Amino acid sequence: MPSPPRPVSSSHQATAAAALAASLEDPKGRWLLGPQRESRNEYRLTALIDEERRTLVIDRTFVDSEGKRWIVDYKTSGHEGADVEAFLEREKERYRAQLESYAAALAAGSSVLGLYFPLLAGWREWEHKNQP
Numbered sequence: 001m002p003s004p005p006r007p008v009s010s011s012h013q014a015t016a017a018a019a020l021a022a023s024l025e026d027p028k029g030r031w032l033l034g035p036q037r038e039s040r041n042e043y044r045l046t047a048l049i050d051e052e053r054r055t056l057v058i059d060r061t062f063v064d065s066e067g068k069r070w071i072v073d074y075k076t077s078g079h080e081g082a083d084v085e086a087f088l089e090r091e092k093e094r095y096r097a098q099l100e101s102y103a104a105a106l107a108a109g110s111s112v113l114g115l116y117f118p119l120l121a122g123w124r125e126w127e128h129k130n131q132p
Helices: 010-025 027-033 084-106
Strands: 037-049 052-063 069-074 110-117 122-129
Touching (some): 010 027, 037 084
């Protein structure tokens, strides 16, 4: 029997609402949320990663008009300070292994991985090829 959903705090609700509003104002956000082929949101799957069974939840995955598989993780964190670009680069490195494990679980031969920070209008993407 699945556990009941946990209540969401009003501050989390406010953050989610602000992130959605910012996404809809941002061209990249509208593209990510817009209609795409084979799109899935909050895609839950179980995979064997490093000989360990793990349940993963991919925020968004889809295939674009050029046939590229995209795997995107949304981040609602903010950033205090001047160097937003350096922050985004650190976050890319911080979450690289996580997104690459998503690509491996999807058995996506080649994909584009992305981190989207709607509250910062921040975006990082990189190409990834799974090893055969």
